[in-house]
Amino acid sequence: MRQRFIYDPFVLPFMAGFVFIIIYLVAGIISAIRELPCEDRKKLGKSIFSRKIFVSAREIFMECLIHRRIFRRNRMLGFMHMSIAFGWFLLIVLGHIEVRLYCPERVNLPYFPIFFRYFMMETDSTLKGSLLFFLMDAALLMVLTGIGLALYKRINSRLMGMRRTTKLKLGDRIAMYTLWAVFPLRLLAESFTSGISGGSFLTRGFGLVFESFVSNEALIRPAWWAYSVALGTFFLAMPVSRYMHIPAEMLLIVLRNAGIKSKKTNAGYGNIELYSCSRCGICIDACQMSAAARLDRKTTVYFMRMLRRQEGDIEAAARQCLMCGRCVQACPVGIDSCRLKQNVRRSESFFSPVQYRYFPPTETIRTDVLYFAGCMTHLTPGIGKAMQTIFGRAGVNYRMMDEGGGICCGRPLMLSGQEKSAAIMIEKNTDIILQSNAELLVASCPVCYKIFNEEYSLPIPVMHHTQYIEQLIDRGAVTVGHTGLSAVYHDPCDLGRNSGVYNPPRQVLRQVANLMDTSHERGEGLCCGGSVGNAVLTGDQRRKIARDALYKLTGEKPDILVTACPLCKKTFAGAGLQQVEDIAQVVVKAME
Amino acid sequence: MDFGYSINQSSKIDMDRASGDIAAQVLRYEPSFAVCIGCGACMATCSAGRFTPFNLRRLQLMVMRGQTDSVHAEAEKCMLCGKCRLICPRGINTRNVLLAIHHFTAPAPTLDIR
Numbered sequence: 001m002r003q004r005f006i007y008d009p010f011v012l013p014f015m016a017g018f019v020f021i022i023i024y025l026v027a028g029i030i031s032a033i034r035e036l037p038c039e040d041r042k043k044l045g046k047s048i049f050s051r052k053i054f055v056s057a058r059e060i061f062m063e064c065l066i067h068r069r070i071f072r073r074n075r076m077l078g079f080m081h082m083s084i085a086f087g088w089f090l091l092i093v094l095g096h097i098e099v100r101l102y103c104p105e106r107v108n109l110p111y112f113p114i115f116f117r118y119f120m121m122e123t124d125s126t127l128k129g130s131l132l133f134f135l136m137d138a139a140l141l142m143v144l145t146g147i148g149l150a151l152y153k154r155i156n157s158r159l160m161g162m163r164r165t166t167k168l169k170l171g172d173r174i175a176m177y178t179l180w181a182v183f184p185l186r187l188l189a190e191s192f193t194s195g196i197s198g199g200s201f202l203t204r205g206f207g208l209v210f211e212s213f214v215s216n217e218a219l220i221r222p223a224w225w226a227y228s229v230a231l232g233t234f235f236l237a238m239p240v241s242r243y244m245h246i247p248a249e250m251l252l253i254v255l256r257n258a259g260i261k262s263k264k265t266n267a268g269y270g271n272i273e274l275y276s277c278s279r280c281g282i283c284i285d286a287c288q289m290s291a292a293a294r295l296d297r298k299t300t301v302y303f304m305r306m307l308r309r310q311e312g313d314i315e316a317a318a319r320q321c322l323m324c325g326r327c328v329q330a331c332p333v334g335i336d337s338c339r340l341k342q343n344v345r346r347s348e349s350f351f352s353p354v355q356y357r358y359f360p361p362t363e364t365i366r367t368d369v370l371y372f373a374g375c376m377t378h379l380t381p382g383i384g385k386a387m388q389t390i391f392g393r394a395g396v397n398y399r400m401m402d403e404g405g406g407i408c409c410g411r412p413l414m415l416s417g418q419e420k421s422a423a424i425m426i427e428k429n430t431d432i433i434l435q436s437n438a439e440l441l442v443a444s445c446p447v448c449y450k451i452f453n454e455e456y457s458l459p460i461p462v463m464h465h466t467q468y469i470e471q472l473i474d475r476g477a478v479t480v481g482h483t484g485l486s487a488v489y490h491d492p493c494d495l496g497r498n499s500g501v502y503n504p505p506r507q508v509l510r511q512v513a514n515l516m517d518t519s520h521e522r523g524e525g526l527c528c529g530g531s532v533g534n535a536v537l538t539g540d541q542r543r544k545i546a547r548d549a550l551y552k553l554t555g556e557k558p559d560i561l562v563t564a565c566p567l568c569k570k571t572f573a574g575a576g577l578q579q580v581e582d583i584a585q586v587v588v589k590a591m592e
Numbered sequence: 593m594d595f596g597y598s599i600n601q602s603s604k605i606d607m608d609r610a611s612g613d614i615a616a617q618v619l620r621y622e623p624s625f626a627v628c629i630g631c632g633a634c635m636a637t638c639s640a641g642r643f644t645p646f647n648l649r650r651l652q653l654m655v656m657r658g659q660t661d662s663v664h665a666e667a668e669k670c671m672l673c674g675k676c677r678l679i680c681p682r683g684i685n686t687r688n689v690l691l692a693i694h695h696f697t698a699p700a701p702t703l704d705i706r
Contacts, residue, residue, distance in 0.1 A: 351694070355668035358644035375639045375673040405642040408671035416672055416691070425671065532674045535691060538624065539683035570678050 001102040002123045004196075010221065011111040014228040017235030018110055024239055025247050028275075032251065035268040040260045047258035056257040060250050065089050069332040073282065074161035080153065083146025088183075090139035098132055114231070117190050118224050122198030130200065137202035140190075143183045150180065164290065166281035166301050168242075175241030178234040185230050189223035192216040248275035249333055262339040266307070270343065273335045274308040277301065283327035283337070288527050292548035293541040295320070300327040300337045307340065316536075318344035322545075323415060323533030324493040329523045345417035356424045359407060362431045367399035370438035372429075372452075374445030376566035378405050383444055383566050386584035387465055393591060394477035398442075401432055409448035412532040414455070426456055433458060442468045444584070446495035446565045447532060453499065464495055466505040466564045466583055473508060480512050480590040485559040487513040487586070490549075490572070491525030492565035505564050505583050512590035516556050526552060528563075530571030546575035554578050562586055610658030617696040618655060624684045625692070628652050634676035634686055640669050648676055648686060651693055660697050667694040 033041060047053060062068045065086045071078030095113030099106055102120060106112045112119060122129055149160075157165045168176065187206060190199060194207030195216055210216055238244060252272050262269050279301050289295040303317040318341040328338055371391065373384045384400075391398045410425035433441060433456075441462045443449040452462040463471070472478040489509055495501045502522045509515045520526045529537075529545030550572055554561055561580045563569050572580040619625050634648040635641050646669040654663050667690055676686040 351668050355665065356671075358640075358646075358669060360643055375671075375675050376678075378639075379637060379675050379678060405639055407643075408639055408673045410671075412672040412674055412687075416687075418672070421668075530678070532672075532687075535672075535685070535687045538685060539677075567674075567678075 001120050001129065003103055003106075003119060004121050005119050006106070006109075008115075008118065008221075008224070010225040010228045011115060012228070013225075013232035014111055014114060014235075015232075017232030021235040021238055029247075029251060032268070032272050035271060036255075036260070037263070037268065040255075040258075040268065043258045043260055044255060047254070052257045053254070056254045059253050059257065063253065063332070064246070064249055067332065069334075070280075070282075073330070073332070076149070077160040077162065080146050080149040080160065083142045084150065085146075087139050087142030087146060091136065091143065094132065094136050094139060098136075101128070101132075115224060115228070117193050117197045117199070117203075118220070121196050125198065129198070133198060133200035133203075137200035140183065140187060141202050144187065147180050147183055162281060162285060164281065164284045164296055166279045166284065167297075168279070169305070171237060171240035172242050172279065175234055175237035175243050178230045178237060179243070181230040182227065182234060185223065185227040189220070189227045192220045192223050196220075242277070242279040244275045245278035245333065248272055249278070252276045252333065252335075256334070262336045264343060264346065266340055266343045270340055273333075273337075273340065274304055276333050277304040277308070277335055278333065279305065280332065282330050282332060286326045286330035288324070288326065288529065288545045288549065289320070289322065289537070289541070292529075292545040293537075294544075295541065300331075303341065304335070304337060307344070314344055318342075319534070319536050321534055322493075322527050322529070322531040322537070324527035324531060325497040326493075326524075326527065329497055342415070342417075345415070346419055351413070351418045351421040356421065356428075359424075359428055362428070362435060365399045365401065365432070365436045367397055367436055367438050369396050369398040369440045369442060370401050370433060370436050371398050372401045372406070372409070372441060372443045372445075372448055374402070374443060374448040374566065375405075375408055376447070376570065377444045378402070380566040380570050380582070383569070383582040383584055386582065386588040387442075387444060389588050390469060390472065390478060390584060390591070394472050396477075399436070399438075401429075401436070401441075409443075409445075409451050410455070411447050411451040414451065415533045416535060422455075426451075430456055430458065433460070440468075444566060444582075446492045446499065446501075447567065450494045450499050464499075464501055464504075464564065466495070466508060467501060469584065469587055470504040470508050473511065478587070478591060480587060482511070483513050483586065483590050485513045485586075486516055487560050487562045488516050488518055488553055488556065488558040489521065489583075490528070490553055490561060490563040490568060491521055492563060492568050493525065493527050493531065495564055496525045497523055505562075508583060508587060509562060512586055513560070513562070516558050518553055518556070520549075520552055528565075528568040528571040529575075530567045532567070542571070543575060546571050550576045550578055560586065605657055605659070611660070612658055614660050614663075614693075614696050615655050615658065618689065618692045621692040621696070622685055622688045624682075625652070625689045627682045628684055629682060631681060633679045633681060637675045637679045639673045639675060640671050644669055646670065648690065651690070655693055655697075663693060664697040664699075667697070670694075 067078050067081040070081050095116055098116050099113045153160055190203040191206035191210055194204045199207055255269060260269055281301055283300040284290050284296060287299040290299045298320040306312045306314050306317050321341050323338050325338055328336055371387060377384045407425055407428050410422035414422040439460055441452060441460055442465055443452055444465050446464060449464040473480060487509055489505055506515060526549040528549055529542045561572060561578050562583055564583045569580050569582050630649050630653060632649045640646040651663055651666060654660060670690050672687055674687055680686055
């Protein structure tokens with residue numbers, strides 16, 4: 001290897017972009033970390049000098065380079081992302097290795113590894129040299145394959161399991177097109193130069209082909225110029241594009257592994273989540289408002305973009321969401337977008353809590369087990385009756401906390417951003433629970449169950465009735481037979497994805513019915529469309545979502561569709577002819 | 593004989609004081625408000641209505657008549673539980689109607705609803 005040049009003006013566009021992006025990133029990371037609360041900064045500091053940093057490094061490798069979570073969703077999509085990210089990473093690493101091996105005195109020139117083949121030439125072919133050339137060409141081929149797939153994805157995204165993709169804005173487009181241009185231009189530049197500097201199967205091969213009909217010598221510098229301009233433009237466009245996810249996701253992974261969680265404000269961690277969104281659009285297909293009600297533009301990816309750019313009606317966008325958590329489940333970056341939306345909703349609390357003075361004085365209920373049916377159960381009284389039968393059969397000393405209708409748990413208000421008003425209900429209900437001396441609170445509605453667990457600080461355990469029934473059966477307090485019915489279980493959002501209760505209902509159902517599998521269960525469970533998380537969705541749109549979910553769930557024609565949420569039951573009952581029952585009702589049937 | 597209810601006092605609507613502005617704004621924000629037939633299913637199922645004479649049907653009537661003086665404070669009694677939406681035979685998005693009524697009758701609107 002021999003050095004031909006040390007500098008050429010064509011490195012300037014690259015260097016301009018490179019210096020700019022380094023300054024921007026350093027400033028960005030400093031300001032992001034300064035935004036974190038003091039305790040989080042301490043956690044971050046501690047985690048950097050602990051084993052956690054290795055966990056983070058591994059996760060960064062697996063997610064940012066290999067894109068494991070995307071692979072799990074769709075292999076082609078994962079391959080596309082991996083080819084570009086990992087291929088590019090290899091090009092950078094191998095480029096630096098080349099510089100260290102052949103001209104260690106140039107390691108302080110950031111542009112040297114990028115334009116290595118222009119500055120260096122192969123004088124005698126060695127095994128080491130040809131191996132590196134081969135690896136570099138292989139990495140380049142990998143990236144080019146990824147870009148080819150990305151181009152094809154623009155035409156036919158279904159090949160990669162995506163029905164809909166994100167509609168990009170100008171900044172994203174500029175950055176994306178320049179990123180796509182970088183690698184073919186690199187191939188051209190290296191091919192034209194391959195007669196002088198040498199190359200491997202790809203660059204030398206293309207070089208020979210080009211030689212047969214153009215003068216490679218004359219095209220060398222224009223091609224390197226183009227390559228440098230494309231790289232520089234990409235770096236300049238990066239801050240206004242989705243490609244900020246590359247550095248932001250790495251930071252997010254480090255913070256998450258340090259034990260830092262999203263808070264009740266979007267500053268700090270939330271902001272880093274915003275920048276970590278790559279606008280890949282996986283959440284668009286996951287969202288049932290988009291899949292069933294054609295509200296593609298109301299999906300999380302667009303909300304995230306509006307929030308990051310602070311444009312458009314962000315509050316309206318935050319409200320147009322069922323808060324079912326399907327997008328959070330699908331997100332390959334692990335962004336808790338429901339939390340981001342809730343924080344936007346919270347900012348506009350406007351009910352004056354004094355209006356709840358009408359609440360009756362707390363009457364003391366003394367009991368062992370307190371049962372909170374919830375508003376929605378009062379609307380579907382069959383569930384409450386079934387639970388009372390089960391309590392009676394098990395011989396439990398129980399009392400209803402909301403006999404004939406009680407005070408709402410507060411979650412619907414909370415989801416509407418009225419946290420101060422919700423606090424009044426939390427206080428009132430807590431009062432009733434504490435005065436009862438109960439050892440256990442059982443809730444029938446997952447909406448209530450979630451808020452009891454998360455926002456009430458209760459000294460007693462809270463169970464959803466599916467968990468309680470499982471416990472009763474295990475204890476032998478209730479004996480059940482088999483109904484002989486075939487059943488599909490629908491995971492209510494607030495019980496499954498949002499609270500992590502997946503197994504108890506299945507354990508119970510397996511004993512009393514023939515539980516059938518569906519492809520929409522556990523984390524992939526569907527939303528019935530009835531969610532109290534969304535106040536703006538029209539009745540018609542809700543019906544579309546409910547019908548679509550019902551259709552997907554009952555493809556195998558089960559005798560009954562079983563759910564564990566009164567709201568899901570009511571919503572599905574109105575969406576079709578399928579018999580829908582709550583798990584408590586099925587258990588009562590099996591007890592007879 | 594006591595039937596548990598009686599004839600309402602007759603009332604007259606003062607057209608000088610009544611304004612259709614709020615009804616128009618609520619209708620524009622939540623068009624399903626228009627199809628209310630005042631059947632009262634919402635009040636029959638209302639969680640708040642069990643404790644206090646809170647009544648969405650009455651709010652609807654007051655807004656449509658333009659008698660909106662007491663409507664704002666009244667709307668805040670709602671717990672937003674959403675039973676009325678599920679029960680409404682006309683498929684009205686009652687929660688959004690309530691939020692809209694509350695908002696457009698506010699002395700100084702706090703929320704920018706378009």
